[in-house]
Amino acid sequence: MSKDKQFVTEITPQGEDFSRWYIDVIKKAELMDYSPVRGCIVFRPEGYEIWENIQRDLDRRFKETGHRNAYFPLFIPESFFQKEKEHVEGFNPELPWVTEAAGEKLEERLAIRPTSETMFGHMYAKWIQSYRDLPVLINQWANVVRWEKRTLPFLRTSEFLWQEGHTAHETEEEARQETMQMLEIYRDFVEEFLAIPVVMGQKTPSEKFAGAVDTYSIEAMMKDGRAVQAGTSHFMGTNFAVAFDIKYLDRSNNLQFAHTTSWGVSTRLIGAMIMVHGDDRGLALPPKVAPTQVIMIPIGPPKTREQVVGRVDELYRELKQAGIRVRVDDRADVSPGWKFNEYEMRGVPLRLELGPRDMENGQVVLVSRITGEKRIVAQDRLAEEVTSMLEEIQHDMFEKAKAFREENFKSLDTLDEMKAFLEDKRGFVEAGWCGSEACERQVKEETGATSRNIPFKPTAEKSSCLVCGDKAKHTVVFARAY
Amino acid sequence: MSKDKQFVTEITPQGEDFSRWYIDVIKKAELMDYSPVRGCIVFRPEGYEIWENIQRDLDRRFKETGHRNAYFPLFIPESFFQKEKEHVEGFNPELPWVTEAAGEKLEERLAIRPTSETMFGHMYAKWIQSYRDLPVLINQWANVVRWEKRTLPFLRTSEFLWQEGHTAHETEEEARQETMQMLEIYRDFVEEFLAIPVVMGQKTPSEKFAGAVDTYSIEAMMKDGRAVQAGTSHFMGTNFAVAFDIKYLDRSNNLQFAHTTSWGVSTRLIGAMIMVHGDDRGLALPPKVAPTQVIMIPIGPPKTREQVVGRVDELYRELKQAGIRVRVDDRADVSPGWKFNEYEMRGVPLRLELGPRDMENGQVVLVSRITGEKRIVAQDRLAEEVTSMLEEIQHDMFEKAKAFREENFKSLDTLDEMKAFLEDKRGFVEAGWCGSEACERQVKEETGATSRNIPFKPTAEKSSCLVCGDKAKHTVVFARAY
Numbered sequence: 001m002s003k004d005k006q007f008v009t010e011i012t013p014q015g016e017d018f019s020r021w022y023i024d025v026i027k028k029a030e031l032m033d034y035s036p037v038r039g040c041i042v043f044r045p046e047g048y049e050i051w052e053n054i055q056r057d058l059d060r061r062f063k064e065t066g067h068r069n070a071y072f073p074l075f076i077p078e079s080f081f082q083k084e085k086e087h088v089e090g091f092n093p094e095l096p097w098v099t100e101a102a103g104e105k106l107e108e109r110l111a112i113r114p115t116s117e118t119m120f121g122h123m124y125a126k127w128i129q130s131y132r133d134l135p136v137l138i139n140q141w142a143n144v145v146r147w148e149k150r151t152l153p154f155l156r157t158s159e160f161l162w163q164e165g166h167t168a169h170e171t172e173e174e175a176r177q178e179t180m181q182m183l184e185i186y187r188d189f190v191e192e193f194l195a196i197p198v199v200m201g202q203k204t205p206s207e208k209f210a211g212a213v214d215t216y217s218i219e220a221m222m223k224d225g226r227a228v229q230a231g232t233s234h235f236m237g238t239n240f241a242v243a244f245d246i247k248y249l250d251r252s253n254n255l256q257f258a259h260t261t262s263w264g265v266s267t268r269l270i271g272a273m274i275m276v277h278g279d280d281r282g283l284a285l286p287p288k289v290a291p292t293q294v295i296m297i298p299i300g301p302p303k304t305r306e307q308v309v310g311r312v313d314e315l316y317r318e319l320k321q322a323g324i325r326v327r328v329d330d331r332a333d334v335s336p337g338w339k340f341n342e343y344e345m346r347g348v349p350l351r352l353e354l355g356p357r358d359m360e361n362g363q364v365v366l367v368s369r370i371t372g373e374k375r376i377v378a379q380d381r382l383a384e385e386v387t388s389m390l391e392e393i394q395h396d397m398f399e400k401a402k403a404f405r406e407e408n409f410k411s412l413d414t415l416d417e418m419k420a421f422l423e424d425k426r427g428f429v430e431a432g433w434c435g436s437e438a439c440e441r442q443v444k445e446e447t448g449a450t451s452r453n454i455p456f457k458p459t460a461e462k463s464s465c466l467v468c469g470d471k472a473k474h475t476v477v478f479a480r481a482y
Numbered sequence: 483m484s485k486d487k488q489f490v491t492e493i494t495p496q497g498e499d500f501s502r503w504y505i506d507v508i509k510k511a512e513l514m515d516y517s518p519v520r521g522c523i524v525f526r527p528e529g530y531e532i533w534e535n536i537q538r539d540l541d542r543r544f545k546e547t548g549h550r551n552a553y554f555p556l557f558i559p560e561s562f563f564q565k566e567k568e569h570v571e572g573f574n575p576e577l578p579w580v581t582e583a584a585g586e587k588l589e590e591r592l593a594i595r596p597t598s599e600t601m602f603g604h605m606y607a608k609w610i611q612s613y614r615d616l617p618v619l620i621n622q623w624a625n626v627v628r629w630e631k632r633t634l635p636f637l638r639t640s641e642f643l644w645q646e647g648h649t650a651h652e653t654e655e656e657a658r659q660e661t662m663q664m665l666e667i668y669r670d671f672v673e674e675f676l677a678i679p680v681v682m683g684q685k686t687p688s689e690k691f692a693g694a695v696d697t698y699s700i701e702a703m704m705k706d707g708r709a710v711q712a713g714t715s716h717f718m719g720t721n722f723a724v725a726f727d728i729k730y731l732d733r734s735n736n737l738q739f740a741h742t743t744s745w746g747v748s749t750r751l752i753g754a755m756i757m758v759h760g761d762d763r764g765l766a767l768p769p770k771v772a773p774t775q776v777i778m779i780p781i782g783p784p785k786t787r788e789q790v791v792g793r794v795d796e797l798y799r800e801l802k803q804a805g806i807r808v809r810v811d812d813r814a815d816v817s818p819g820w821k822f823n824e825y826e827m828r829g830v831p832l833r834l835e836l837g838p839r840d841m842e843n844g845q846v847v848l849v850s851r852i853t854g855e856k857r858i859v860a861q862d863r864l865a866e867e868v869t870s871m872l873e874e875i876q877h878d879m880f881e882k883a884k885a886f887r888e889e890n891f892k893s894l895d896t897l898d899e900m901k902a903f904l905e906d907k908r909g910f911v912e913a914g915w916c917g918s919e920a921c922e923r924q925v926k927e928e929t930g931a932t933s934r935n936i937p938f939k940p941t942a943e944k945s946s947c948l949v950c951g952d953k954a955k956h957t958v959v960f961a962r963a964y
Contacts, residue, residue, distance in 0.1 A: 040557060068530075071530050077519060110519065145556065
């Protein structure tokens with residue numbers, strides 16, 4: 001038992017130091033490792049497979065709504081950044097530059113893309129001539145780079161993986177519909193697949209994307225009460241179309257600028273998922289995204305081992321056949337207790353135990369990573385039982401995260417109340433805002449919290465600004481954010 | 483009809499200028515476009531979807547053989563290239579360098595990865611301690627950059643997409659087995675999925691990968707007789723393990739260097755596939771890789787249009803249900819004849835026509851892109867008929883490509899014979915080789931052909947070197963190559 005104990009204590013408790021807990025867990029579960037390049041991580045197989053599962057599900061949703069994937073160059077000529085003024089100001093401080101190649105100095109510096117926004121703009125101008133060419137609905141899965149000063153694995157790294165959708169439309173209405181459709185896809189995906197409840201809303205002008213007319217986001221609450229922006233969708237109006245000359249002949253033969261959108265999520269979703277569901281025992285992965293949904297562990301004395309392992313293998317094949325992501329750990333030199341801790345730490349949602357007595361009774365024991373609930377089920381109904389228990393776990397995880405968010409979400413009226421609340425505990429604060437940047441800045445300076453978004457469905461509409469007391473223009477959600 | 487004619491003549495005939503034919507086809511079929519960055523292309527949706535189909539099938543094969551995906555940083559510190567001497571010499575002339583980031587000059591220049599070989603090596607040294615950690619079987623799907631002077635879309639671009647597998651093993655034998663297993667996966671994939679027959683064999687020392695002990699390749703013949711190296715698999719011995727200090731404690735508690743392999747294919751497969759199967763009418767895509775396998779075109783006069791389109795939609799849903807990648811082109815303002823040409827040019831393997839008479843007879847017309855064969859089939863057996871015709875087309879394409887290769891493949895004895903053959907027509911030449919670099923170089927200088935590989939199954943074992951006449955050490959396949 002001393003080994004088991006030692007095992008657990010290698011993870012810093014969340015209550016002691018949440019950041020250290022996070023690093024301990026992702027290193028120990030082998031999701032990532034630091035690389036020799038500043039601010040860049042290695043996504044190890046256990047971490048990358050989470051991303052592959054995210055990709056597969058999102059990609060299906062994108063394609064079902066008519067989008068296709070493409071791939072644009074990694075390099076962006078320096079001149080491209082000059083074309084959209086807000087865009088250059090937004091990204092210039094974060095760009096790495098290629099200045100030499102194949103032994104020669106380049107005539108024009110090339111940035112490593114922080115987003116392919118400008119490259120899409122340039123190509124769309126070539127491809128779009130007539131309203132018949134619209135809409136153009138293209139997504140890209142790619143690596144992008146933003147040279148970050150302070151990095152945190154998954155949540156903020158200099159290189160990260162993401163998808164960026166860029167669409168062009170005839171009318172503002174269509175482009176706005178697209179913007180909202182993609183935001184809703186993100187909400188549904190993050191809530192259904194990652195079991196993370198989010199606040200959906202519009203960014204305030206100071207927080208919107210460089211070059212957008214309107215930016216919308218979904219915001220998730222981590223277990224330390226801080227926010228992670230889990231996805232954004234932007235209505236660009238004609239800003240990029242004007243900057244890149246994306247024009248089309250409309251149905252009356254007049255030349256018009258297209259209306260464009262863009263939308264993206266990134267590998268920071270992995271970090272968010274860990275910070276929402278993990279606990280002092282380690283990771284906790286929602287079944288839909290878990291690389292391993294069920295870990296099978298044979299138990300019992302050496303003399304029955306062969307028989308038990310044989311039966312485990314049969315059941316393994318049945319579960320695999322049923323489309324369940326299942327693994328067996330039948331190592332003889334590691335104790336079951338050690339394995340239980342190991343897979344709890346790795347966040348495997350369901351553990352299956354099979355011993356000699358279970359063999360006799362034609363049953364297995366299923367144990368939930370989340371609730372600890374043990375369920376004894378018949379082997380001949382195994383696939384159904386496992387499937388339904390995985391569904392319950394997925395559901396439970398969402399409800400648990402939602403309850404946590406509700407506990408740490410407060411609708412308040414004044415900056416003083418907000419300061420008191422955030423001093424006591426961390427969380428989200430909903431409050432009225434007059435619309436002035438000065439008041440927004442004052443909230444940030446005095447509390448460290450930024451406006452996350454103007455929620456579509458506030459819990460209560462506020463009538464006065466929490467800072468100046470003037471009439472509230474919007475009800476805003478504020479939080480400290482990653 | 484004049485429009486149809488004009489359409490076809492926009493593609494340069496292969497016999498007139500094969501390179502221009504290639505560019506015409508890939509641009510017109512919207513597979514790619516040139517980007518404003520030298521040597522980098524944009525993969526448009528029609529081209530990128532081919533890559534997605536390639537990825538999906540290969541990825542399945544990799545996973546079935548126990549490999550997992552991971553993601554390593556884009557940037558490689560300059561010092562890494564110094565560690566393996568042949569490797570630095572092989573890649574240094576092609577590297578782009580990041581020298582500045584976020585407004586500051588970097589202390590150490592960062593290369594954009596030409597391969598992640600060195601980064602894998604560095605991380606493997608950290609992850610591998612004991613024989614229990616072996617084998618490590620990791621693959622990466624990523625973009626890589628090699629600054630090329632002369633580029634050709636898909637076949638040679640400065641940035642390209644690929645996968646690179648890197649594995650580490652206890653013994654040489656295991657590593658050699660892995661090297662061969664992956665080569666065989668590539669052969670099977672390229673022949674079965676892309677319908678491209680290949681010559682499998684070992685590279686001569688002068689053509690092997692920078693840092694490898696042995697390199698193996700599969701080589702495909704394009705319609706102009708030139709070769710494309712379609713995939714490579716490398717046995718590294720302990721070269722990279724020594725360079726990066728990848729050591730493990732063996733079963734007797736002795737410290738040993740691991741044996742490593744690497745293997746990769748890239749987006750050049752797309753170019754090869756086009757050059758193997760395309761013709762003067764345009765692309766010809768094997769059904770397994772085609773983004774659209776069946777194009778459905780309603781025909782007949784306006785008065786029956788609504789009825790015909792309605793039936794086409796029903797059949798569309800049936801085919802889709804059966805897992806067939808199918809599209810409908812029911813545009814009313816474009817003639818069927820124009821559409822026929824359009825989708826032949828785009829390489830869609832099967833066309834389905836439905837007119838009023840077919841409606842009456844409960845039938846449809848299926849037309850093969852490859853043979854032009856028309857088949858009238860019953861609507862109530864449509865999915866089976868389409869599936870079997872697609873299988874036949876896949877098979878026919880492979881056989882056709884194989885017949886072409888056999889016609890243009892010659893087993894010869896002397897350099898003079900080879901010169902005469904290559905003057906007359908292009909193709910592959912099989913000949914004896916003494917093993918000296920001088921003779922290999924002379925072949926290249928006098929014919930422009932390089933040794934492609936030493937085939938595992940030569941059509942005939944040769945006894946003397948085609949250049950010096952000395953005893954042949956190997957039978958080698960030579961060809962001009964892309």
